[in-house]
Amino acid sequence: MNSGRATGKRLSRRRFLAIAGAALVTPVAACGGAAPARPPATPSLAGRPQASPTATARPTQLVRAVEPTPGETLRLTGFVTSDGVYDPHKTQAGAFFGHQAFVFSRLLTYSSQTSGTIVPDLAVAMPETPDPLTFVLTLRGNARWHQREPLFGRAVTAEDVKYSLERQINGDRSFVRRAQWAAIDKVEALDPLHLAIRLKAPHANMVGALAGANAFIVAPELEAGGRTIDLDTQAGSGPFQWVEWEEGRFASVARNPAWHGGNGRPYLQGVTVTQPRDPRVVEAALRKKELDVAILGRPQADQLTAAIPSLQTTTFGQGLFFGMRFFTPQQPYNDPRFRAALAIAVNRQEMINTFFAGSGESNPWVSWPLTRWALPQSELSQLAGYRTGPDGRAADIREARALLDAYASEQKYVLADGTKTGVPPDSPLFVVDEAETTLGMGSLIQRNLKEALGLNVSIHPLPVGELVSRLLGGSAPWAAGPDSGWVDLDDWLYPYFHSDGSKNSFALRDADLDAMITAQRQELDEGRRREIGLAAQRRLLQLNAAVNFVSERVVVVQQSYVKGFPTDATDGYQHRFADCWIDRTDPAFRGR
DSSP states (O other), X not given: OOOSOTTSSOOOHHHHHHHXXXXXXXXXXXXXXXXXXXXXXXXXXXXXXXOOOEEEOSSOOOOOOOOOOXXXXXXXXXXXXXXXXXXXXXXXXXXXXXXXXXXXXXXXXXXXXXXXXXXXXXXXSXXXXXXXXEEEEEBOTTOBOOSSTXXXXXXXXXXXXXXXXXXXXXXXXXXXXXXXXXXXXXXXXXXXXXXXXXXXXXXXXXXXXXXXXXXXXXOGGGGGGGOOOOTTOOOOSSSEEEEEEETTTEEEEEEOTTOTTOTTOOOSSEEEEEOOSOHHHHHHHHHHTSOSEEEEOHHHHHHHHHHOTTOEEEEEEOSOEEEEEEOTTSXXXXXXXXXXXXXXXXXXXXXXHHHHTTOEEXXXXXXXXXXXXXXXXXXXXXXXTTOOHHHHHHHHHHHHHHHHHHHHTTOOEEOTTSOEESSOSOEEEEEEHHIIIIIXXXXXXXXXXXXXXOOOEEEEEEOHHHHHHHHHHTOOSEEEEEEOOOSSHHHHHHXXXXXXXXXXXXXXXXXXXXXXXXXXXXXXXXXXXXXXXXXXXXXXXHHOSEEEEEEEEEEEEEOXXXXXXXXXXSSOOGGGGGGOEEOTTSGGGTTO
């Protein structure tokens, strides 16, 4: 089915629902674009790959052996927010590139981010490595681009893959993930189905980079003739085809019947993601079975399952985090004592209680669900800023005050009345507007620092796109808000904290940290690499150029007829909805 513009007109949402076999447009699907009633637990909640979540089924039932059957459109909640950049190699909005993951394929992909399991996608098998600098990949002969303009179902070739990699390697600064390909020396298309990637030096995360959340393969035709990749040119080779994206409201994809994954997949006829305007809308839609899945915080999930006992739940931790960052060349943030005082004085447990109703954990730099790389909680709870209980909080405040006093003894600021002070009269905090209006994130930080340190903080909410631009330009010297989680250790470290990293908006230059980041890139033994990564995180906790405060445990609440719904710690792997299906024989399906 062509889900795009074969006739020159974009399919309407109602038209898509008709062809995809879904029900009529429902109140939840047609809801307005107001901000959600609770914050995004991740930039996109449209779906995540399955790992090892803590699952609780309600009610407990015998599992029947039922074969997956095709048909039906899955309807779920999610966040339909972008940064206005629609190129899959340039966008930084998790909700948007998560939706692109329905549509675009990668050479390889993660089947579980938490365990780091990587499997082939466009490639028929994992790369052959005749030597540490060479990766040879064979493409699937049945992989084809979507049957829509300008691709019309042609075969995916090694030249397409070469083009996708080289446009990022040789691209300008707008290719924000260019650094992850810096280790590549040459890409060669050996023939239509065989590709060789040659490295400048051994790179521990090369396979991980090929499976990365944004390692999508795009066709050169999407840019031919001066085109740009926009909302009308989202054509890939993935299991679903793009239908629409209505900012702040809803987005949808439709089944790609020619997907290379085989075995009759994807089973779903389509997926519709809606951004609900009110929690009451979610409950009503689940009751009426106008909504199949909702991804929620713990309090609302508990309330819903108490009200509708037939719903099933799965709980998992997510890598998305709430944090803050500094532009380190600018006073007072150029002094590590001042940064450390702020980082330690913010009450992480209050954040967990306020943001997540207690359903979350504090983070080192790598978010806690990524246990493969994160500092263990047993170590973290002994560090300043992370101590637990009333005594721990009191010790944190004493240490933060000592650091601020040491800074203040050497600094002088002149107030309007000529009085001198050792600390800034005001510290502007730029915060993502939704994080402030929905959560009060900036206000919580403001209150913590006033009570613990006597600092005056002014709050300046900004849309996420504007804040990102200010960060890259150095005009938001202190910023806070939600941020995406990543999968591999290198993705957490190199782009952000190496002196040459393309996302080093902190302007951080630290020779010791550079050496650690370079070493983990070259260490091929995972155990030794992990130890280097832990040492790098300890150094980051000393530098405090960026602080990862907390990450949430969220809950998938679903109708029992939904099977194989994918969950995992990070966003961007919605291709795994190819394995999701709706069981029409389930008793709960009646009345859907």
